[in-house]
Amino acid sequence: MDPTDPVAILAGLIRCPSVTPREGGALAFLGALLSREGFEVARPVFEEAGSEPVENLFARSGGEGPHLVFAGHTDVVPPGDLGDWSRDPFAAEIVDGEMIGRGAVDMKGGIAAFVAAHGRYVRKNGAQKGRVSFLITGDEEGPAVNGTVKLLDWAKTRGERFDACLVGEPTNPDALGDMIKIGRRGSLSAEVRITGRQGHVAYPHLADNPVRAAVAIADALLASPLDEGTETFQPSNLEITAIETGNASVNVIPARCSIFFNVRFNDTWSVETLKAELAARVERGAAADRLRPGRAPASCELLWRERPSAAFSTRPGALTEALVAAVEETTGRRPQLSTSGGTSDARFIKDHCPVIEFGLVGRTMHMSNERVALSELQGLTDIYEAFIARWFAAHA
Numbered sequence: 001m002d003p004t005d006p007v008a009i010l011a012g013l014i015r016c017p018s019v020t021p022r023e024g025g026a027l028a029f030l031g032a033l034l035s036r037e038g039f040e041v042a043r044p045v046f047e048e049a050g051s052e053p054v055e056n057l058f059a060r061s062g063g064e065g066p067h068l069v070f071a072g073h074t075d076v077v078p079p080g081d082l083g084d085w086s087r088d089p090f091a092a093e094i095v096d097g098e099m100i101g102r103g104a105v106d107m108k109g110g111i112a113a114f115v116a117a118h119g120r121y122v123r124k125n126g127a128q129k130g131r132v133s134f135l136i137t138g139d140e141e142g143p144a145v146n147g148t149v150k151l152l153d154w155a156k157t158r159g160e161r162f163d164a165c166l167v168g169e170p171t172n173p174d175a176l177g178d179m180i181k182i183g184r185r186g187s188l189s190a191e192v193r194i195t196g197r198q199g200h201v202a203y204p205h206l207a208d209n210p211v212r213a214a215v216a217i218a219d220a221l222l223a224s225p226l227d228e229g230t231e232t233f234q235p236s237n238l239e240i241t242a243i244e245t246g247n248a249s250v251n252v253i254p255a256r257c258s259i260f261f262n263v264r265f266n267d268t269w270s271v272e273t274l275k276a277e278l279a280a281r282v283e284r285g286a287a288a289d290r291l292r293p294g295r296a297p298a299s300c301e302l303l304w305r306e307r308p309s310a311a312f313s314t315r316p317g318a319l320t321e322a323l324v325a326a327v328e329e330t331t332g333r334r335p336q337l338s339t340s341g342g343t344s345d346a347r348f349i350k351d352h353c354p355v356i357e358f359g360l361v362g363r364t365m366h367m368s369n370e371r372v373a374l375s376e377l378q379g380l381t382d383i384y385e386a387f388i389a390r391w392f393a394a395h396a
């Protein structure tokens with residue numbers, strides 16, 4: 001295997017069926033490749049009650065000096081119905097100049113490009129004047145409990161200190177060079193559990209329908225925008241993802257109803273201030289009179305789901321400058337600096353060092369027939385190589 005060929009590396013990675021949280025041979029493949037390239041490779045496994053053990057990888061080249069980390073994941077989402085794929089999702093077939101396979105863009109392609117870029121850089125310039133590491137988890141697409149967050153602490157206890165991190169998630173909406181992610185919105189999920197009184201639909205006065213309260217609470221949650229957005233962030237947004245009673249009968253008023261929602265929020269809120277605002281809205285909805293005239297406020301409980309994350313953005317500096325210049329030099333395009341979209345493992349890395357994200361075009365991520373144009377994979381490899389050169393030049 002040519003360690004400077006991103007196409008061969010990506011094919012090898014896609015052929016490992018690492019559906020989250022299975023390792024599927026992907027980290028073993030990557031570890032062997034990096035070992036041959038002179039990296040010191042460790043493969044810690046993390047576990048915690050209530051979750052499956054997960055394999056991870058940390059690999060470092062160079063013993064001292066400025067430390068640049070490339071972070072990502074080899075786990076992939078399930079392929080779904082195989083009938084929706086034109087090719088085997090784990091065969092890495094090339095059709096019309098595109099490689100098809102689960103993980104092609106999210107994000108085995110990013111990993112393949114960075115390995116190849118580093119290999120090319122070293123062959124042209126000799127070893128970098130400092131350290132390059134790979135921080136790769138097998139638990140990003142899953143609960144993300146036994147992955148990056150623990151791998152960062154594991155590395156820290158071994159004395160690893162990072163100066164900057166690039167995450168190779170697919171950040172470009174349409175074309176390579178569109179967008180660098182310089183931060184992410186926060187994410188907070190919750191359930192409102194409403195308790196009513198079961199009864200016959202024809203005798204609603206003898207029951208207390210929790211769905212009426214649920215509608216009023218949903219209305220209060222959505223009543224007004226949370227904010228207008230900021231220069232760096234989109235407006236915060238609340239989405240109700242489910243309203244459930246578990247009731248299959250058309251003539252029974254259920255006893256209970258739950259509303260599930262998620263908020264993606266900007267830095268005008270902390271997790272605490274947002275929780276307080278949402279709790280006030282739930283209380284207002286529970287007390288609303290229109291759908292439950294003459295009744296006492298509905299009995300409800302607001303349950304926060306595990307591990308919310310706050311919004312963050314990385315301050316402009318050498319890291320962003322090196323990547324913008326590398327993208328411009330390679331593609332002739334000036335990337336937009338954005339915090340849009342979902343969250344990522346950068347939310348954990350930001351507590352250790354400045355972090356930004358740049359990878360392939362994400363249009364087919366999580367879809368059937370996920371694929372990457374080979375020319376784009378080579379283009380990303382060129383950008384990463386230019387970035388490595390510029391980042392170490394700036395830290396010489």
Ligand SMILES: N[C@@H](CCC[C@H](NC(=O)CCC(=O)O)C(=O)O)C(=O)O
Pocket residue numbers: 140141142143144169170340341342343344
């Ligand atoms: N499953 C994990 C993390 C969920 C992260 C997920 N991120 C994306 O879908 C990335 C898409 C993009 O880059 O815009 C999300 O935002 O929900 C967990 O829940 O811990």
Ligand SMILES: [Zn+2]
Pocket residue numbers: 073106107140169170
């Ligand atoms: Zn991803």
Ligand SMILES: [Zn+2]
Pocket residue numbers: 077106141365366
């Ligand atoms: Zn994903």
